[in-house]
Amino acid sequence: MSSKPAIGFCGLGAMGFGMAxxxxxxxxxxxxxDVWAPTLEKFAAAGGTPSSSLSDSAKDKAFYVCMVATAQQAQDAIFGAGGILEGLPNGATLYLCSTVPSAYAQGVEKELKERGRGDVYFVDAPVSxxxxxxxxxxxxxxAGASDAAFEKGRFLLEEMSAPSKLFVVKGGVGAGSNMKMVHQVLAAIHILAVSESFGFAARLGLNGKEVREAVVGSQAWSWMFENRSVRTLSEDYFPGASAVTIVLKDAGIITSMxxxxxxxxxxxxxTEQVYFSGVDRGFGPNDDAGLVRLWTSDPVSSIQNSFSEEDKKAKLKLVADLLIGIHLCAAAESLAFAKHVGIPLAQMYELVVEAAGGSAIxxxxxxxxxxxxxxxxGDTSVPxxxxxxxxxxxxxxxxxxxxxxxxxxALSLLLQTGKAPSLKSLLGLYTSV
Amino acid sequence: MSSKPAIGFCGLGAMGFGMAxxxxxxxxxxxxxDVWAPTLEKFAAAGGTPSSSLSDSAKDKAFYVCMVATAQQAQDAIFGAGGILEGLPNGATLYLCSTVPSAYAQGVEKELKERGRGDVYFVDAPVSxxxxxxxxxxxxxxAGASDAAFEKGRFLLEEMSAPSKLFVVKGGVGAGSNMKMVHQVLAAIHILAVSESFGFAARLGLNGKEVREAVVGSQAWSWMFENRSVRTLSEDYFPGASAVTIVLKDAGIITSMxxxxxxxxxxxxxTEQVYFSGVDRGFGPNDDAGLVRLWTSDPVSSIQNSFSEEDKKAKLKLVADLLIGIHLCAAAESLAFAKHVGIPLAQMYELVVEAAGGSAIxxxxxxxxxxxxxxxxGDTSVPxxxxxxxxxxxxxxxxxxxxxxxxxxALSLLLQTGKAPSLKSLLGLYTSV
Known part of the structure; x- marks a missing residue:
């Protein structure tokens, strides 16, 4: 064990704490x-060594993981006075695991060189x-990085990821962030789709448990639906597991790009606009599953109905069809965007189907x-x-x-394609196909 | 005066009461x-003859104006038991002035014939x-109707309209409703744009009065902005002049079609979805200018700032540019839809520029x-x-x-057209051009 190198780490939030x-x-x-002292105490209790400054946390560390929340925080943490760079030894490997615009990740690589720290091996490595x-x-x-940086730093990425879930994306620094970004197109849309579908179902008089049962395992399934609906049903929003503000930040990176x-x-x-309206309602720090409160203030699992089986089935089908339509257009939006930013599409597919952006569609x-x-x-038909x-x-x-x-x-997009939407005409709304 | 024919009228709401x-x-x-008794008393006080039933109100009336709120109400009023048709004499002229789907207006004409009342001259004549x-x-x-119906009934349309504002739309029954519908595309979007722009301005710290001053008379002007902003500034929403539910009904006709x-x-x-969210917040019966409360609960005319003139100008420009972008896309959406439903575009232009759907753009x-x-x-460039x-x-x-x-x-539409949007590419998102 003593042969393992010492690691520096900053950003001990929900994700960072787990990773560290x-x-x-x-x-x-x-x-x-971390800037929040109680987290440092918890970290010490878990066997970590808390540090009172960024530069100290980086001192003599040949490997450093930065997992702060935003590009602005990363900029301050890495380059600010008393920041990581001041402590980081020559030839160290620096991982930026935050979700940031790819242009920002590329900017870090450039700024390191400009500041005479071209010795630092930099890895653009957002996580999910x-x-x-x-x-x-x-x-x-x-992950996106130079071959040299991967050679040095790959082992630590392997430590933090599942064997089949480390995606080395071609294109160097920025490619990792771009892959994360196009994945988050799906994640952001699907998260809102969970609340929209439960909200719609509630208006139809359906109980949330019935909805979950009908959707999970069906063609309307998404990873987000299965994951978030647990919290929707138990109203586990305070704070739940993933705040609206987190996915909103990602949506902002996407639309800015x-x-x-x-x-x-x-x-x-x-999606981003509806998230903003959720933040306006005070839901920002709550779990994103709590956005269903934009539709109903009643717990969706408490809704009673006495529909016939046939009626209930028809109503559940409306909800499933809503999700299917959204997921289809989200797939087109994310893939067309991926093509536009130069992401290898086969690799993106491999990533998405096993990740939080996945859906049956x-x-x-x-x-x-x-x-x-x-x-x-190839086959371009849409049922x-x-x-x-x-x-x-x-x-x-x-x-x-x-x-x-x-x-x-989603319906506006399908209507834009004409009377009989095809996958080709749908993708053609985004890019020339 | 005694030579003027007796008129039957139903639907004495804000509009109908004024017309009658x-x-x-x-x-x-x-x-x-009218179903609401106090209105009938007011009507009697204004010199009208109140009637206690629809069939009585139509008895011996060679001309009858139906100005109820919805197609469903019109259906009940005209064809229901004890309805207009039971009282209406042979060869009478029936005006449907409610905003209804064109298909419904055409259905009335058909049903009149099916019920053996082909003698009724029917005029599809929504108003604005x-x-x-x-x-x-x-x-x-x-107005849309047969030549024979216009010959009989045109005089009364002239009584109710301004000289240059009676638009006889080619295409018979349904054409009037279609013209109204495509006009309401603009009205519905522009109404929400008023609140969205004031809401945005409030977030930027601008006072609503400054905003109104900058917009009215500028390229960002719309009839709706000038009209609604008076009530926005005075928070005159309860009930104000035009409820959210009214324009929402029109938006529903448009999107259904x-x-x-x-x-x-x-x-x-x-627009329709945001109206629904306004209804969810309880704003439905309030003036549509009150939708600004989706953005801010503070009165927009009370916002204080100490911006430099330069800063203020820059912020006001953002608000104006928002409106200009929305108005441009709304123009494309309404005109392309008008082409699709066969509305004469030159006539629509003539109508819109002098009506509530107008904008400088x-x-x-x-x-x-x-x-x-x-x-x-022709010229297809967009600045x-x-x-x-x-x-x-x-x-x-x-x-x-x-x-x-x-x-x-609007920005999504412009982005869909590619790097340099043109009017042609914008219209091409809706229809082949």
């Missing part, structure tokens, strides 16, 4: 820094998977969308039932005066 | 019906202009969009400043976490 303590459990001496997998060392990691690159992200933009239809995006043609089903869901929502931000956004 | 009492003032004997113009007899009226015809209406769909750019939609080519300005507004809104539902919807 996992490294401790794996036998590394980890020196950690949540606090539990962070603590288990089974995260998904999307869209504006920068002149790339349309209609569903993700809608993505699994099935991304395999058809990717050849179209790569100019190889008519998807289009009809989404239309009916939107119509019924109108009848019960239920806002369906994403449902209408 | 205007006819009374013009020397007609008007027999009116608000309660004050209703009472002045200076409404805009969009879009689904029926497979025509995309992304901005109007977004519509006035200038519709003249360029119409030739493109008619396949005649780069519109695109840049909208992007900057959306970026700043993201910085201050302010939802811009329409701003982002």
């Amino acid at each position: 303590t996992h490294l401790v459990k794996s036998g590394y001496a980890v020196t950690g820094f 998977g949540g606090a539990i997998r962070a603590a288990d060392g089974t995260l998904s990691i999307m 869209g504006r920068l690159l002149n790339f349309p992200l209609p569903l993700c933009s809608i 993505f699994k099935e239809y991304a395999t058809k969308m990717i050849p179209i995006l790569e100019g190889k043609g 008519e039932s998807f289009f009809d089903g989404l239309k009916k869901a939107v119509q019924e929502a109108q009848n019960v005066k239920c806002p369906l931000y994403l449902g209408n956004g | 009492t205007h006819l009374v003032k013009s020397g007609y004997a008007v027999t009116g019906f 202009g608000g309660a004050i113009r209703a009472a002045d007899g200076t409404l805009s009226i969009m 879009g689904r029926l015809l497979n025509f995309p209406l992304p901005l109007c769909s977004i 519509f006035k200038e750019y519709a003249t360029k969009m119409i030739p493109i939609l008619e396949g005649k080519g 780069e400043s519109f695109f840049d300005g909208l992007k900057k507004a959306v970026q700043e809104a993201q910085n201050v976490k302010c939802p811009l539902y329409l701003g982002n919807g």
Whole structure:
């Protein structure tokens, strides 16, 4: 065990704490820094070495993991007075695991050189998977770096990720962040879709438990739905596991990049606006599953109904069709964006189907969308039932005066493609195919 | 005066009461019906003859105006037991002035024939202009009917409308409702744009009075902005002049028709969803100018700031650019939809520029969009400043976490057109041009 190198770590939030303590459990001496003192005490109790300053936490550490919340925080932590760079020894490897714009990650590499610290091996390595997998060392990691940096630093990425979930993305620094970004297109949209579908179901008089039962395992399934719906049903929002503000930050990175690159992200933009309205309502620090409160203040698991089996089935189908329509358009939006920023689509597929952005629809239809995006043609048909089903869901929502931000956004896209939407015409709304 | 025919009238709401009492003032004997008794008393006080049933109100009336709120109410009023048709004499002229789907208006004509009342001259004649113009007899009226029905019934439309604001739309019954519908695309979007722009301005720290001063008379002007902003500044929402539920009903007609015809209406769909969220917040019966409360609970006219003139100008420009971007896309959405439903575009232009759907942008750019939609080519350029300005507004809104539902919807459309949006590419998102 003593052969394992000492690690510096900053940003001991829900994810960072799990990652750092996992490294401790794996036998590394980890020196950690966080601005919030109670976390440092907890970290010490878990076997870590708390540090009172960033530069101290980096002193003599050949490997340093930065897991702060935002690019701005990373900038201050790395380059600020008394920051990481002041302590980091020559030839150290620095991992930036925060979700940041790819342009920012590339900016860090450039600034290191400009400051005469071209000796630092820099790895752009955002992560995904949540606090539990962070603590288990089974995260998904999307990494971009020079070959030399990977040679030095790959072992630590392997420590923190599951064997099949370390994605080394071609393209150097920035490619990891871009992969994370296009994954988060799905994550952000799917998270809102969970609340929108439960909210719609509540307006239809369906009990949330019935909804979960109908969706999980069906074509309407998404990883987010299965994961978040547990908290939706128990109203476990305070704080729950993942705050609205976290996914909102990611949505902001996505839409900012869209504006920068002149790339349309209609569903993700809608999602971001609804998140803002959630923050306005005070839901920002709460679990994102709590966004269902934009639709109903009653617990969705307490709703009683006496529908016939047939009626209930018809209503549940509306909810499932809503999700299917959203997931289909989200798949198109994320894949077209991935193509635009140069992400290898096959690798993205491999990542998504096993990650938080996954859905049954993505699994099935991304395999058809990717050849179209790569100019190889192939099956481009969209089942008519998807289009009809989404239309009916939107119509019924109108009848019960239920806002369906994403449902209408997805339907607008399908309607833009003409009378008989195809995967090709849908993708063609984003990019030339 | 005695030569003027007796008129039957039902639906004495804000608009209907004004229309009916205007006819009374013009020397007609008007027999009116409404389900709400206090209104009937008021009507009697204004010189009308109240009636206690629909069939009585129609008895011996050669001309009958139906101004109820919805198609469902019209159906019950006209065809229900004890309804208008039971009283209406042979060869009477029946005006349906409610805003209804064109398909419904056509259905009335058909049902009249099916019920053996092909003798009734039916005029599809929705109106626009608000309660004050209703009472002045200076409404805009969009009328579709057979030549024979117009010959019989045109005089009464002239009584209720301003001389230049009676639009006889080619296409028979349904054409009037379609014209109203495409006009309401603009009205619905512009109404929400008023609140969105004031809400954004409030987040930027601008006082509402400064905003109104900057917008009215500028390129960001809309009829709705000038009209609604008076009530926004005085918080005159209870009930104000036009409830959210009224424009929401129109938005519902529009988006339902879009689904029926497979025509995309992304901005109007977004608008409808935000209206639903306003209804959820309890704002439905309040004036639609009160939707600004989705953004801020403080009175926008009480906001204090100490910005430099330069800073203030820059912030006001963001708000104006937001409106310009929305108005441009709303113009495209309404005109493309009008083409799709067969509305004569030149006539629509004439109507809109003098009506509640008007905007400075519509006035200038519709003249360029119409030739493109008619396949005649022409100037298709969009000032780069519109695109840049909208992007900057959306970026700043993201910085201050302010939802811009329409701003982002419009930007998504412009981004869909590629790097350099043109009017042609914008219209091409809706229809082949």
